[in-house]
Amino acid sequence: MTRAYLALAAICIIWGTTYTAIKLAVRDFPPFLLVGIRQTSAGLLLLGVAFASGKLKVMPDRRYVARQAITGLATITGGNGFITWGMQFVSSGLAAIIGSLTPVIVVFVNLAWRGTERINSRVLAGVLLGFGGLALIFSDGWQDFMKPEYRWGIAGCFSSCVTWSLGTVMAKRWNSPNVSPLLNAGLQITTGGLGGLVLSFFFDKNHYIHHTSEGWMALVYLITIGSALAFTLYMFALKHLSATVSSLYTYINPTVAIILGWLFLGESLTLWEGFGMLVTIAGVWLVNSGQRLALSK
Numbered sequence: 001m002t003r004a005y006l007a008l009a010a011i012c013i014i015w016g017t018t019y020t021a022i023k024l025a026v027r028d029f030p031p032f033l034l035v036g037i038r039q040t041s042a043g044l045l046l047l048g049v050a051f052a053s054g055k056l057k058v059m060p061d062r063r064y065v066a067r068q069a070i071t072g073l074a075t076i077t078g079g080n081g082f083i084t085w086g087m088q089f090v091s092s093g094l095a096a097i098i099g100s101l102t103p104v105i106v107v108f109v110n111l112a113w114r115g116t117e118r119i120n121s122r123v124l125a126g127v128l129l130g131f132g133g134l135a136l137i138f139s140d141g142w143q144d145f146m147k148p149e150y151r152w153g154i155a156g157c158f159s160s161c162v163t164w165s166l167g168t169v170m171a172k173r174w175n176s177p178n179v180s181p182l183l184n185a186g187l188q189i190t191t192g193g194l195g196g197l198v199l200s201f202f203f204d205k206n207h208y209i210h211h212t213s214e215g216w217m218a219l220v221y222l223i224t225i226g227s228a229l230a231f232t233l234y235m236f237a238l239k240h241l242s243a244t245v246s247s248l249y250t251y252i253n254p255t256v257a258i259i260l261g262w263l264f265l266g267e268s269l270t271l272w273e274g275f276g277m278l279v280t281i282a283g284v285w286l287v288n289s290g291q292r293l294a295l296s297k
Contacts, residue, residue, distance in 0.1 A: 004240035007233040012249040014233075016256020018226040019092035020264055021218040022084055028215030030204035031085040035196030038219060039076050042227030043190025050182040058178045068187035071170040076192020078163025081199055086156025089149040091267045096257035097134050098157040100280065102250040103127055103287060105165035113169060122290030130251050130283025136276030137254065168247055172238050181235035189231055251284045 025034055050056060060068070087095050104127050167188075175184050200207065209215075237246045255277045261267035 012252035019257035023092040025218040028210040032200035039193030046186035069191040072188030072191035075167030077195030083160035089153030093258035096254040126286025133279030
């Protein structure tokens, strides 16, 4: 269990940095093409490592692979694809803030799916407190809704939140404990990346890549650290923790993303945003303690 929480802590930091990397990369790459290149490359890398390791004790059947593919389409094609598209129009910090709604959506998806995970008052209070912190962070940006492209960016980020939450619950339910997290991650990321290439064909305005060292460095980081390493850690965390707890990284991501956006992208960092980040962390503690209380009964 300790290793699962350490994996989750690493995800909190790594996926917080990816918002800055995506913002840099999307300047040079069409958004869905970026998702396709990033995730397909990372997925094939993981599959190669999984098969080369010789540690695959259980080979999944076709039904299992199909379920992994569906999960990958939700988490990667939808979750990563929509937010990458949306980040053409909104800041990296705001995209991360919207992504923090994932634990809220996960709770409702679990309830709608008649989940076995127990949702108690402490968990719900933590989710609401975290959402309140996000509202404080978001409080200075209402005037931007007058811009059509800004509204589209917000819609893309919210769509990402919903599809990623659905994929999180799918992965929790469908990932077998007997199958390597490395193989699960490889199957999901590869499928999701291929889905991104399909969306690129239909929705990217062009397929021109503006070659800069900054853009390619961001892409390499996203492939190796942001996808291959972090998603494997995420599969490991989901294997040992509940879907609600595993999604708590979305409360920490905005803190990392806002600070990095302020340092490297010139994005704003106000007193209200700082206070809001403290409130979200309090929400993390409540949800975490609530889940532990539910599991102890």
